[in-house]
Amino acid sequence: MDSQRISSITVIGGGSAGWMAAAAIATYLGRSCTVRLVESEEIGIVGVGEASVPHIRLFNGQWLGIDEAEFVKRTQATVKLGIQFNDWSRIGDSYIHGFGAIGRSLGPLPFHQFWLKLFLSGRAGPIGAYSPQTVMAPLGKFAPRDRNAAPGTPLADIAYAYHFDATLYARYLRELGEQRGVQRIEGKIVSVQQRADDGFIESVTLESGQVIGGELFIDCSGFRGLLIEQTLKTGYHDWSHWLPCDRAMAVPSARVDPITPYTQSSARPAGWQWRIPLQHRVGNGYVYSSQHISDDEAAATLLSHLDGEALAEPRALRFTTGVRRKCWNKNVVALGLASGFLEPLESTSIYLAQSGVTRLLSLFPGRDFNPLLVDRFNRESEFEYERIRDFLILHYHATERDDTPFWDYCRTMSIPDSLRETMDLFRADGRYFRNGEDFFALPSWVQVMLGQRIVPRGYHPIVDEMPEERLVEHVEGMRRSLADAVATMPSHQEWIDRYWKAPAP
Numbered sequence: 001m002d003s004q005r006i007s008s009i010t011v012i013g014g015g016s017a018g019w020m021a022a023a024a025i026a027t028y029l030g031r032s033c034t035v036r037l038v039e040s041e042e043i044g045i046v047g048v049g050e051a052s053v054p055h056i057r058l059f060n061g062q063w064l065g066i067d068e069a070e071f072v073k074r075t076q077a078t079v080k081l082g083i084q085f086n087d088w089s090r091i092g093d094s095y096i097h098g099f100g101a102i103g104r105s106l107g108p109l110p111f112h113q114f115w116l117k118l119f120l121s122g123r124a125g126p127i128g129a130y131s132p133q134t135v136m137a138p139l140g141k142f143a144p145r146d147r148n149a150a151p152g153t154p155l156a157d158i159a160y161a162y163h164f165d166a167t168l169y170a171r172y173l174r175e176l177g178e179q180r181g182v183q184r185i186e187g188k189i190v191s192v193q194q195r196a197d198d199g200f201i202e203s204v205t206l207e208s209g210q211v212i213g214g215e216l217f218i219d220c221s222g223f224r225g226l227l228i229e230q231t232l233k234t235g236y237h238d239w240s241h242w243l244p245c246d247r248a249m250a251v252p253s254a255r256v257d258p259i260t261p262y263t264q265s266s267a268r269p270a271g272w273q274w275r276i277p278l279q280h281r282v283g284n285g286y287v288y289s290s291q292h293i294s295d296d297e298a299a300a301t302l303l304s305h306l307d308g309e310a311l312a313e314p315r316a317l318r319f320t321t322g323v324r325r326k327c328w329n330k331n332v333v334a335l336g337l338a339s340g341f342l343e344p345l346e347s348t349s350i351y352l353a354q355s356g357v358t359r360l361l362s363l364f365p366g367r368d369f370n371p372l373l374v375d376r377f378n379r380e381s382e383f384e385y386e387r388i389r390d391f392l393i394l395h396y397h398a399t400e401r402d403d404t405p406f407w408d409y410c411r412t413m414s415i416p417d418s419l420r421e422t423m424d425l426f427r428a429d430g431r432y433f434r435n436g437e438d439f440f441a442l443p444s445w446v447q448v449m450l451g452q453r454i455v456p457r458g459y460h461p462i463v464d465e466m467p468e469e470r471l472v473e474h475v476e477g478m479r480r481s482l483a484d485a486v487a488t489m490p491s492h493q494e495w496i497d498r499y500w501k502a503p504a505p
Helices: 015-029 055-063 068-074 111-120 132-139 166-179 226-231 295-304 349-362 371-397 405-412 417-429 442-451 461-465 468-487 492-500
Strands: 008-012 034-039 078-080 082-086 094-098 161-163 183-186 189-194 201-206 211-213 216-219 236-238 247-253 263-268 271-277 282-288 315-318 322-324 332-334
Touching: 008 015, 008 211, 015 034, 015 055, 015 166, 015 216, 015 349, 055 068, 055 161, 055 349, 068 166, 068 492, 078 492, 082 132, 094 132, 094 442, 111 461, 111 468, 132 468, 166 183, 189 226, 216 226, 226 332, 247 295, 271 295, 282 295, 322 371, 332 349, 349 371, 371 405, 371 417, 371 442, 417 442
Parallel strands: 008 034, 008 216, 034 183, 082 263, 216 332
Antiparallel strands: 078 161, 082 094, 189 201, 201 211, 236 322, 247 282, 247 315, 263 271, 271 282
């Protein structure tokens, strides 16, 4: 058995994806494997992904043993309770996709089914009044839990993520990885060597002439996919006909107080603009379709909508939304941007890299690279990308806007059958069925579909079995208890200043 164990792993590329992979592999396999990471200071990293989803707390805390307060301070982080979407369905509309649960389920039915009966008869407010995060966010409140809440209730454990500086996160992970045995090698790769018999990667050669081998290679080389695509010619599923934005302009701006505990996504004529508040600055960007607006127009639009002084010139990025035909090909596993790209509308890029790392560790192979493990990895990766893809398409397609050619295209375009079925089921009577390990669960789909004006015509028949008085008390009691609990919470700014204040950069 020992002779079949992989003993040498080489990560190609740094950044947050490369160092997440290296740190995690060293943490769990460092005693039996040599872990190397090759990166070049000359190449740099994309480094604009500054928002995350709650899974990062699991990865940082339980998987890597990172202290939360230290992480927040080292990365200039703030809290993210969700995303505020402005002008997406109609100009003037605004809703929040908050993390965590909506209300409390009863029996086999989720809370929103009971809410629907009252809402459709005009006796309940917007769905956001029944989720802790969507009540806290616009009020600028934050606490990780309500100490008075009963276990299993929405306030017992608040789901949240972070806004943070991705470059500082990569640097922090590098320190962690090197402490756990990762060998960092500086240099630019000039050639890749493959085995003659099966095409497996054998080694890479640097400008200095140094040759670095490995039994398993992790490709974190970004969009170019040095190993997975440039060398192995794996192929790519192009989804730009469903997600037509193919460029982004990014620029930091001066900090604005108070720091809001949510990301903002504001629809623009040819795409959307993000606003991500950190402790030391605000991250901004315009994700857009180059078929509908020029780079200069996009930069001007971005700069005209900043709420603080721009701290640099806008930086341009180009991408093609999609995923590799195989994220694991031969002895190469692609992670991060090398595996695929789904625009940052729901902040899934860092999650997808972390998910890929944990999937690799779960399916970690021997030197024979059992094809059953490889196939399982690729099927699960493809499923995950496809379901997140559908969730992103939902935002664009479920719009009533026809004021620009971009939005008219999104409103009228064909969509995947899987998404059409989800929308039709919900529109009928509010039902949503999760598909396997689909990352976005019922609360996310329900909030976005309602926020995009997909309002069900009816509700589940079981709801009518509940006495009217009990129904009203269940729904209205949830609204009251959340409002009362959130009113006593400290502000997000107070929480940061008291527990997580980062030193000046």
